[in-house]
Amino acid sequence: MSNQVWVILQHRDGKLHRSSREAIAAGQQLAAQIGGRASAVLLGSGVGDLAKEAAGFDLDAVHVADDGALAGYTPGAYVGALAPVIGASSPAYVVAPHTYQSVDFVARLSQTTGAAYVPEAISFEEVDGELLWKRPILTGKLHARVRVKAAGTVLVTVQSGAFSADSAAAGSAAVQDLAPAALTSDRELLGVEQVGSNEVDLTKADIIVSVGRGVGKPENLPPIEELAKELGADLGASRPVIDNGWLPRERQIGSSGQTVAPKLYLAVGLSGAIQHLVGMKGSTCVVAINKDPSAPIFGISKYAIVGDLHEVIPALTEAVRAAKG
Amino acid sequence: MRIAVCIKQVPDTEARLRVAPDGRWIDEDELKFVINESDEYAMEEALSIAEKTGGEVVVFTVGPERAKEALRKALALGAVRAVHLVDDAYQGGDAAATARALAAAIRREDVGLVLTGSQSDDVGYGSTASMLAGHLGWPHAWLVMGLDVEDGSARVIREMEAGMNEIFRVSLPAVIEVQAGINHPRYASLKGIMRAKRKPVDTPSPGDLGLDPSALGAAGSQIEIVDVAFPDSGAGAEVLEGDPAAAAQALVEKLRNEARVL
Numbered sequence: 107m108s109n110q111v112w113v114i115l116q117h118r119d120g121k122l123h124r125s126s127r128e129a130i131a132a133g134q135q136l137a138a139q140i141g142g143r144a145s146a147v148l149l150g151s152g153v154g155d156l157a158k159e160a161a162g163f164d165l166d167a168v169h170v171a172d173d174g175a176l177a178g179y180t181p182g183a184y185v186g187a188l189a190p191v192i193g194a195s196s197p198a199y200v201v202a203p204h205t206y207q208s209v210d211f212v213a214r215l216s217q218t219t220g221a222a223y224v225p226e227a228i229s230f231e232e233v234d235g236e237l238l239w240k241r242p243i244l245t246g247k248l249h250a251r252v253r254v255k256a257a258g259t260v261l262v263t264v265q266s267g268a269f270s271a272d273s274a275a276a277g278s279a280a281v282q283d284l285a286p287a288a289l290t291s292d293r294e295l296l297g298v299e300q301v302g303s304n305e306v307d308l309t310k311a312d313i314i315v316s317v318g319r320g321v322g323k324p325e326n327l328p329p330i331e332e333l334a335k336e337l338g339a340d341l342g343a344s345r346p347v348i349d350n351g352w353l354p355r356e357r358q359i360g361s362s363g364q365t366v367a368p369k370l371y372l373a374v375g376l377s378g379a380i381q382h383l384v385g386m387k388g389s390t391c392v393v394a395i396n397k398d399p400s401a402p403i404f405g406i407s408k409y410a411i412v413g414d415l416h417e418v419i420p421a422l423t424e425a426v427r428a429a430k431g
Numbered sequence: 432m433r434i435a436v437c438i439k440q441v442p443d444t445e446a447r448l449r450v451a452p453d454g455r456w457i458d459e460d461e462l463k464f465v466i467n468e469s470d471e472y473a474m475e476e477a478l479s480i481a482e483k484t485g486g487e488v489v490v491f492t493v494g495p496e497r498a499k500e501a502l503r504k505a506l507a508l509g510a511v512r513a514v515h516l517v518d519d520a521y522q523g524g525d526a527a528a529t530a531r532a533l534a535a536a537i538r539r540e541d542v543g544l545v546l547t548g549s550q551s552d553d554v555g556y557g558s559t560a561s562m563l564a565g566h567l568g569w570p571h572a573w574l575v576m577g578l579d580v581e582d583g584s585a586r587v588i589r590e591m592e593a594g595m596n597e598i599f600r601v602s603l604p605a606v607i608e609v610q611a612g613i614n615h616p617r618y619a620s621l622k623g624i625m626r627a628k629r630k631p632v633d634t635p636s637p638g639d640l641g642l643d644p645s646a647l648g649a650a651g652s653q654i655e656i657v658d659v660a661f662p663d664s665g666a667g668a669e670v671l672e673g674d675p676a677a678a679a680q681a682l683v684e685k686l687r688n689e690a691r692v693l
C-alpha cells in the first residue's frame with residue numbers, strides 16, 4: 107500500500123472548477139496526515155493549459171490523460187481511464203470534489219475497482235490510530251463518523267465548502283502523461299440546456315423570503331407572500347417546494363438552483379440541507395423561523411425564532427407594518 | 432418491457448430526531464417510515480413508461496420486515512410483483528453490499544430498464560444504484576430529470592449544478608437514477624390498495640440468489656458508521672424569545688437597529 111493521495115480535478119470551459127482547488131486542499135491535508143504526497147489527475151482533451159495551472163500547486167505530479175474520448179464527460183470513458191491506473195498504482199486515497207459529475211462516476215469507479223467509497227466527506231480525523239470521516243446523514247440533519255473496514259485504495263468525494271480552496275498550497279509539480287487504454291464512452295452527448303425560464307433573477311434581490319417544505323401545502327403560501335410584499339422581498343424556495351409544484355422552478359435556491367447573496371435572507375420552515383446552504387450562505391444576514399430548535403439552518407443564522415411559522419409569519423407581517431408606522 | 436424499480440424505506444424525518452442510546456444511529460422507535468422521496472418519483476416514472484409501452488413494473492427492496500409496508504404501497508400504485516430481500520444477512524449494508532444483493536435479484540429477471548432514486552434520505556450515499564449498474568454491466572445516469580424511452584435506447588436529461596441540464600442518449604438496458612421533481616407522483620386508488628393485498632411478494636434468501644452471506648449486509652460492507660451526532664451549530668443564532676408577537680417585534684427591532692438590513 108502506497109501513501110500516495112490522488113486528486114481528480116474537475117474543469118469546465120478550460121478552467122479548473124473551484125471545487126477542484128478545494129479537493130486539492132483536502133488531498134494535501136490528507137497526504138500530510140498519512141505522511142505521503144498528493145498528486146493531481148486531469149482527464150480531458152487538449153488540456154495542456156489546465157495541466158500547467160494544476161502544476162502551480164504543491165503536488166508530486168500532475169498526471170494527464172489527454173484523449174479525444176475524454177473531450178466531453180462520460181462515466182464510461184472516465185472509469186475506463188482511471189480504473190486501470192488505480193489498480194496498477196494502488197494510491198492510498200483518491201479524492202474528488204463531491205459534484206454532480208464526480209458522484210456520477212466515482213460510485214461506478216468504486217464498483218469497478220473494488221475500492222471503498224466514502225461519499226460527501228466533510229472532514230477527517232485520526233482517532234486511536236484510525237482515520238474517521240465525517241459526512242452528513244438524514245439530509246444534513248445529523249452527521250455520522252464512518253470508518254473504512256476494507257483494505258486497499260479508498261475513494262472519497264469532499265463536500266463543497268468543507269475544505270477551503272484558498273488553503274490549497276502553491277508549488278510546482280511535474281506534468282506526466284498518463285496514456286489511457288482505448289476508451290469507450292457510454293453516452294452519446296447531445297447538448298446542454300438551461301432549466302426553466304430566465305425570468306426570475308434572484309441574484310440581485312436585496313431581501314429574499316425563502317419557503318421550505320415546512321409550509322405544508324400551497325394553500326399556506328399567501329401569508330408568506332404578504333410578508334414578502336410588506337418587506338419588498340422576492341420569494342425563493344427550497345427544492346421540495348418546487349418539486350411539489352407549489353412554486354415555479356425559477357425560484358429554487360441551492361446547488362441545482364440559483365446562488366443568491368441578499369442583505370437579508372429569511373428562511374421559513376426550511377431545514378438547511380447543504381444543497382440549499384451552498385446557494386445562500388453568502389447572504390449578509392440570515393434569519394430562520396423553524397419549529398425544530400436543532401434544525402441545521404440555525405447554525406448559519408444571525409437571528410432565530412423557534413416556533414410555528416403559521417403563527418410567527420402573520421405576527422411578523424404585523425410587526426413590519428407597525429415599524430413602518 | 433419489464434421495468435425494475437428499487438425503493439428504500441426510510442425514516443420520515445419530519446419528526447424530531449434523537450440519537451439512539453448506543454450512539455450509532457437515530458432512535459427509530461417512534462418514527463414513521465416512508466418510501467424514500469426520489470424513489471417515489473422513480474416509481475411514477477416506471478408506471479408511466481409501462482403504461483405507454485405496455486410493460487410491467489416489479490419493485491425490489493432490501494430492508495427489514497417493516498419495509499413490506501413500502502412494497503405494499505408500490506403494489507397499490509400499480510407494480511405487479513415485489514421482491515423483498517428481508518433475510519437478516521442482507522440488512523445494514525453499505526452501498527456496495529446493498530448493490531450486490533439488488534443486482535443478484537434483478538439478474539434473475541428479464542429486465543429491460545432499472546429505475547431508482549438518486550439518493551436515500553437516510554444514509555444518502557448517492558451511489559447504490561450506480562454500483563448496481565456496474566454489477567449488471569449496464570450504463571447508468573445519476574440525477575435524471577427527464578427520460579424518453581425509445582426502441583433500444585433512452586434520451587436522458589441529467590441535472591448539472593446551477594440550473595443547467597445535460598442531455599444524452601444511453602443504450603438499454605440501463606440503470607436510470609431519478610431525481611426528485613422529474614414528474615408528479617400519483618396517489619394510490621382504493622381499488623389499487625385492495626388489489627395490492629393479493630399481489631405476490633417474493634423473499635429470496637442469499638442462497639436462492641447464489642450469494643455468500645458474508646459478502647452482504649453489515650458483514651459485507653466496506654464502510655461502517657461509528658457514531659452519529661447533531662452538527663455543531665457554530666456560534667449559533669440569537670433566539671428571539673416570547674410569544675409570536677413579541678418575538679416578531681424583537682426581530683424587526685434587531686433587523687432595523689442592529690443588523691441594519693431593513
Ligand SMILES: Cc1cc2nc3c(=O)[nH]c(=O)nc-3n(C[C@H](O)[C@H](O)[C@H](O)COP(=O)(O)OP(=O)(O)OC[C@H]3O[C@@H](n4cnc5c(N)ncnc54)[C@H](O)[C@@H]3O)c2cc1C
Nearest residue numbers: 318319320344345360361362375376377379382397398415
Ligand atoms: C443532488 C441533490 C441536489 C439538491 N439540490 C437542492 C437545491 O438546489 N436546493 C434545495 O433547497 N435542496 C436541494 N436538494 C434537497 C436537499 O437535500 C433537502 O432535501 C432540501 O433542501 C430540504 O428542503 P426543506 O428544508 O424545505 O425541507 P425539510 O428538510 O423537510 O425541512 C422542513 C423544515 O420545516 C420545519 N417545519 C415544519 N413545519 C413547520 C412549522 N409549522 N413551522 C416552522 N417550521 C416548520 C421542520 O422543522 C424542518 O426543519 C438537493 C438534493 C440532492 C440529493
Ligand SMILES: Nc1ncnc2c1ncn2[C@@H]1O[C@H](COP(=O)(O)O)[C@@H](O)[C@H]1O
Nearest residue numbers: 437438493547548550551556557558559
Ligand atoms: N435498501 C435498498 N433497497 C432498495 N433500493 C435501495 C436501497 N438502498 C438504496 N437503494 C436505491 O438506491 C438509491 C440511492 O441510494 P443511496 O446510495 O443510499 O443514496 C435509492 O434512491 C434507491 O433507489
